[in-house]
């Protein structure tokens with residue numbers, strides 16, 4: 001029995017049992033491609049409501065790009081789904097982060113996992129990334145792929161059965177479990193993903209396990225429960241390299257997750273509205289949390305790669321100087337858009353202490369819907385989260401950046 005996990009792909013690779021394929025109609029108005037279930041002998045893949053099906057047996061043994069016909073004679077091309085196509089199209093119980101946004105989040109983490117055997121991470125520390133909530137598992141799968149090269153090849157994932165045909169089969173299964181368990185204990189990179197819902201977590205496990213025969217599954221530890229509980233069972237000294245929060249009331253978890261982050265670790269928060277990012281900024285200021293807000297990026301339909309926002313607290317004195325500077329600019333000069341035109345001034349608790357919130361897109365004039373990704377970085381404990389006073393020049397020039 002081979003102890004090495006393998007998923008092969010290439011022009012000559014034939015589709016085998018449990019592979020997932022993307023079926024794209026060869027001609028016609030190009031309806032959305034169909035993502036199959038894991039291919040099982042004897043099963044059928046419905047191609048459109050009431051419009052035929054394709055037998056999995058007709059796909060098994062075929063290569064990517066081959067053509068297959070459904071029961072109505074319509075031709076489909078067999079393709080291998082990319083990770084993005086898979087997470088966007090796989091059946092879901094909750095809304096995932098869509099593929100263009102997961103790519104952005106992973107690139108913001110700027111991961112550089114070293115290969116096993118390379119001693120360039122300063123003593124082979126484990127790379128540990130924490131994610132809450134797991135949801136559909138879309139971001140989990142992207143993170144698991146990003147760290148994959150840091151781990152040695154995984155042994156086969158053992159099947160857990162309640163009954164075995166004979167004692168030898170049971171012994172073999174136990175041995176396989178032992179090998180897998182041992183391998184997991186020696187991983188150099190782990191994605192910890194947590195959801196409060198056992199149902200969503202179970203579904204996400206299937207999503208991750210079904211992709212490319214479970215290729216990235218061994219890099220992930222799935223947890224069910226509360227963030228507080230999970231973190232309280234970890235070492236007291238900060239041990240997480242990075243963390244990502246995609247769940248309601250993100251601000252409730254900034255302190256506890258920030259504490260578990262190693263110095264200079266990245267924390268990414270995904271919020272559906274800018275006001276939630278503002279809540280986080282206020283909390284960081286009020287509670288003196290050692291988190292530096294590095295970037296705020298609006299994502300959603302119509303933005304390629306996201307649109308950067310300028311979100312920060314400033315003293316009103318600097319703000320009014322900036323406003324008057326805009327009004328004084330001469331008629332011949334190309335006038336920069338005024339701070340009022342570009343900005344949303346939001347009432348915040350920090351206003352009582354003499355602060356105002358600047359909150360505006362760095363490019364463009366309109367504020368439209370979509371989600372917001374904020375990238376924070378863990379600072380030293382004595383870090384002062386906001387600057388006392390912004391110079392008016394900085395205030396204006398920052399809207400021209402990027």
Ligand SMILES: C[S@@+](CC[C@H](N)C(=O)[O-])C[C@H]1O[C@@H](n2cnc3c(N)ncnc32)[C@H](O)[C@@H]1O
Pocket residue numbers: 094095096097132133134135136137138139140194195196197200225226227246247248
């Ligand atoms: C929008 S989904 C996350 C989607 C996920 N990022 C993805 O890419 O597929 C939000 C998840 O957060 C979970 N959740 C909500 N509140 C939570 C909490 N307090 N602790 C842990 N998980 C929570 C929900 O059960 C849900 O599955």
